[in-house]
Amino acid sequence: MTYPWLELPADKVDEAARQLLGWRLTAGGVTVRLTEVEAYSGLGRDPASHAHRGMTGRNEVMFGPAGALYVYQIYGMHFCANVVCGEPGVASAVLLRAGEVVGGLEAARARRPAAKRDRDLGAGPAKLMQVLALDRRANGTSVVDGTGPATLHEPDRPVGAIEAGPRVGVTAAHDVPWRFWIAGDPTVSAYRRHVPRKKPELPVRERTGR
DNA sequence: TCGCCGATGCGCT
DNA sequence: GCGCATCGGCGAA
Numbered sequence: 001m002t003y004p005w006l007e008l009p010a011d012k013v014d015e016a017a018r019q020l021l022g023w024r025l026t027a028g029g030v031t032v033r034l035t036e037v038e039a040y041s042g043l044g045r046d047p048a049s050h051a052h053r054g055m056t057g058r059n060e061v062m063f064g065p066a067g068a069l070y071v072y073q074i075y076g077m078h079f080c081a082n083v084v085c086g087e088p089g090v091a092s093a094v095l096l097r098a099g100e101v102v103g104g105l106e107a108a109r110a111r112r113p114a115a116k117r118d119r120d121l122g123a124g125p126a127k128l129m130q131v132l133a134l135d136r137r138a139n140g141t142s143v144v145d146g147t148g149p150a151t152l153h154e155p156d157r158p159v160g161a162i163e164a165g166p167r168v169g170v171t172a173a174h175d176v177p178w179r180f181w182i183a184g185d186p187t188v189s190a191y192r193r194h195v196p197r198k199k200p201e202l203p204v205r206e207r208t209g210r
Numbered sequence: 211t212c213g214c215c216g217a218t219g220c221g222c223t
Numbered sequence: 224g225c226g227c228a229t230c231g232g233c234g235a236a
Binding site for chain 2: 074075076077
């Protein structure tokens with residue numbers, strides 16, 4: 001199989017994100033059709049990118065070859081995955097935000113008992129990971145050469161219209177419309193602007209003077 | 211449907 | 224020690 005987005009240079013990560021819509025990710029006996037993604041630039045000018053401040057132990061994979069999964073843990077309990085794009089040395093990546101379960105429906109339902117409707121099964125970056133039974137062990141594995149737990153396959157039907165808007169849950173660079181989704185798809189969550197978690201009121205605890 | 215909130219681990223300053 | 228590219232349950236509207 002050929003992966004056109006795999007060949008795109010790092011500065012075209014937004015184009016890679018668009019191209020990834022409609023591709024099918026298979027892992028753990030479940031297949032998901034990508035309906036919502038976000039681009040993150042590795043050029044050093046994207047403050048929202050995990051790689052914005054250079055290479056660290058966590059984001060190391062982002063600096064490697066395209067086609068690898070960059071998996072990170074968020075809020076201590078969830079995992080999210082990116083597909084690394086662009087040439088090695090530049091940390092561009094595409095976050096997988098949502099998808100429609102198109103294979104292995106029973107397994108998907110079993111893994112996400114909280115989902116009330118099938119369209120909710122993969123409607124979120126961490127939900128995708130749950131449905132596909134992927135976690136930190138998938139970090140650094142390839143989705144293009146068959147050696148990893150997850151594999152990407154080209155779309156089996158036309159993708160149709162694509163829409164774009166600001167990225168979700170991102171504090172910085174709110175003006176960049178680098179979230180892409182398949183227009184009208186029910187698995188795409190409504191956009192919510194990032195609300196900084198309200199800091200709990202300063203502890204009213206009196207200084208005990210001790 | 212929306213908004214708030216707690217859960218919970220760890221990377222990074 | 225702070226804050227996070229989140230999710231699900233709850234109560235209010």
